[in-house]
Amino acid sequence: MTDLSAFPITGRWPAQHPDRLQLYSLPTPNGVKVSIMLEEVGLAYEPHFIDIMANETWGPEFLSLNPNGKIPAILDPDGPGGQPLALFESGAILIYLAEKTGKLLSTDPATRYETIQWLMFQMGAIGPMFGQLGFFHKFAGKDYEDKRPRDRYVAESRRLLGVLETRLEGRDWIVGDYSIADVATLGWVRNLIGFYEAGEIVGFKDFPNVAAWLERGLARPAVQRGLEIPARG
């Protein structure tokens, strides 16, 4: 039987199935990347709901796995060399799971780098910019009198949607077949026009390729399942 007791996070969120990959997450746009990926590749895993509103990522147990205090994070009992591997940063986790399972990341070197490039585009641009727009449009920042920060993130989000729109011209998916680049990006675009209620302010109707791609992605059963995981415990 696998023993994960050397990892303090398992003291706070015990593994009922220590032989399975442990997922510490929440269904936010960053969290669902990993749950969607796990549903897509069919690995056995055990999800743990981490309540960020209750600051659970800032306790010593969570910080012992991710010193940056953010979901998602994983602990794979069967990592490289059969040893446990703890990992944070959703982009790194997606690459790890793709390589572990041989799914959703091409082995053709050029296509592989192209996919990682678009994954990084999500990590470095789409996520941070859409996230700031959410803050200034829907959350605490919406009450700020000075609208320049909000306008800046509206303009930048709209510009990024334009990049995606051009990229998706004549394509079903961001790079070749459905890949981790799509897995990373779907939840963010869905959130922008859904939970953040920013569809109108960014003019989402001007991006029909992105809308069609989002619909294609959301039609995948694994995506639908992943969007609800982890369920609140």
Ligand SMILES: N[C@@H](CCC(=O)N[C@@H](CS)C(=O)NCC(=O)O)C(=O)O
């Ligand atoms: N770059 C990180 C970002 C993760 C992130 O921002 N997670 C948010 C939820 S979407 C979080 O845990 N926030 C909790 C907090 O900051 O207190 C990744 O992609 O994994």
